[in-house]
Amino acid sequence: MFDAIKKIPFEKYSEKFSGAIVYAILSSFALNFFFQPGHVYSSGVTGLAQILTAVSKNLFGFTIPVSITLYIINIPLFVLAWYNIGKRFTIFTFITVTLSSIFIHIMPETTLTTDPIINAIFGGAVNGVGIGYALRNGLSSGGLDIVSLSIRKKTGNSVGSISMMFNGVIVLVAGYLFGWQYAMYSILTIFVSGKVTDAVFTKQKKMQVMIVTKLPDEVIACLQGELRRGVTIVHGAEGAYYHENQTILFTIVTRFEIASLKSIMKESDPNAFVSIADNVKILGNFYEEEL
Secondary structure, X not given: OXXXXXXXXXXXHXXXXXXXXXXXXXXXXXXXXXXXXXXXXXXXXXXXXXXXXXXXXXXXXXXXXXXXXXXXXXXHXXXXXXXXXXXXXXXXXXXXXXXXXXXXXXXXXXXXXXXXXXXXXXHHHHHHHHHHHHHHOOOOOOOHHHHHHHHHHHHOOOHHHHHHHHHHHXXXXXXXXXXXXXXXXHHHHHXXXXXXXXXXXHHHOEEEEEEEEOOHHHHHHHHHHHHOOOOEEEEEEEOOOOOOEEEEEEEEEEHHHHHHHHHHXXXXXXXXXXXXXXXXXXXXXXXXXXX
């Protein structure tokens, strides 16, 4: 277990830990300032934890805090992540969930507005930023993120879309137990959270890059050295204007890597023609860094 952490450079470790703190703050803010006061049920395991907390008084005679129910639900999912996603991923997810539960517990519940629609929209947006930021740093907020990432590795579908399918169950349970108007508020916050998550977590968005260059060896060396991307080479291309021989290179990158791609092209061949097709579907092998 500790060997998995030792392999991570100190800078990366600091980045992940700071990401866990940011998520913990944002998730606790969304829950205690929007979801709980507005009786809006969040997405994933957090929503399930809210439901269990709401019914715990009738079931056990006392109310179990959301922070406790959230942590208990995540315990078996840590095991799933350990075997299906990665050890380092699981270790930092454990840290993230622990910090999140602590912040939820110590942050006071505050009512900013009683309007459930405003609470649903702003709570979903804040929660989505937190989840997306955690995922960008190779972290998970726990819960359905673990299940969604496991499925995404096999299907290529977006994390937000997969999560929304699972969250349908949360909506139905909330509607049945507390009233269907609360189900509608939950649908709204789940939708907002999923869209914001996809906007922030850009590693899952694939982009096809076509490069027309006179310096293919230099470009390929940089692409494979810095991004570890495969490249398809088309020799003997001819420009219609000057009739010069050029080479066409095809590769796939993520939206997260676009800034690195621009830097690579500036270094290897600043005169190359680069065309990028947005959000393409990939069938087959595509290297993704271990989480």
